[in-house]
Amino acid sequence: MQKRKLGNSGLEVSALGLGCMGMSFGYGPAHDKNEMISLLRSAYEKGITFFDTAECYGPHLNEELLGEALAPFRDKVVIATKFGFLEGDSKKGLDSRPEWIRKSIEGSLKRLNTDVIDLYYQHRVDPNVPIEDVAGTIKDLIQEGKVKHFGLSEAGAESIRRAHAVQPVTALQSEYSLWWRTPEEEIFPILEELGIGFVPFSPLGRGFLTAKIDENTQFDSSDFRNSLPRFAPEARKTNQAFVELLGKMAADRGVTNAQIALAWNLAQKPWIVPIPGTTKLHRLEENLGALDLKLSAADLSEINEAASKITIEGSRYPEHLQKIAGK
């Protein structure tokens, strides 16, 4: 398995991680626990050492799942989890008060069946709590041996700098794929300057880029994608242009859309570690195949040029969620 380092921190992980959210949360009902345990253990056997979860996935269910599944090889894997929502519930709004972080971590440690969290992200910047207080709390938790590395998710440029000045940030986790490239503009130069790694979430565009979703796809009523403007049926129809672009490249190379989407993501910077999510072993294997696919400079500029001619339909979040992203 290829490995990558997240920025200057020295934290080494498999070049592709596994996003675990969809196993319990977000994309329809939670999947069968035993099946997911077996999937997580297969992922480890295939060389994945980087597992992504959050307190609010479930809430709690996803951390419990990882705690049980990864226990046999806990010291061989890097577990990343996140805090920052009131009572750990993303529906209840933000809460990064130091007293909540301290409560939150105790719950996460217990559910994850561990005494240290390898990478602890603030899930969203909380406008009511100075980021210095958040970074200071994590600094203390690192000194106490409860956290190894500090991360931020969807943080904006100023927050990253201010946090990093108090406690070095190991990784930023934000959305990044061919149909959401905003981090390239302002964020990538800062990450490069400060030596912070980047962990793209939704690198497959929440499944859309894989060509397995079109305007006729019906999501479960509890699926979060029903609320995303970009996934409205009309928008999906327009946005198929991206899928077709990837599909053409994939067909020419005898690979799949997902593999092109991930190889594109990996090719952008050596300090990028995408965390595609899946609940299916055959897709996990397919996604790992992206590591063997090297896109040339000519391939990348062909993709860039074709993508620049496509207008994306629909914002990536509804307004109330857009407001708390990228702050």
Ligand SMILES: NC(=O)c1ccc[n+]([C@@H]2O[C@H](COP(=O)([O-])OP(=O)(O)OC[C@H]3O[C@@H](n4cnc5c(N)ncnc54)[C@H](OP(=O)(O)O)[C@@H]3O)[C@@H](O)[C@H]2O)c1
């Ligand atoms: N920090 C944050 O705010 C934040 C936000 C969102 C996500 N995340 C993290 O990032 C991880 C990944 O993001 P994501 O799950 O939103 O999106 P993603 O990885 O872009 O896509 C996941 C979706 O694609 C499908 N899929 C995966 N591989 C496929 C393949 N080869 N062919 C066809 N379909 C495929 C999955 O369905 P199946 O399960 O049916 O395969 C799932 O519906 C999450 O699990 C979570 O850990 C973080």
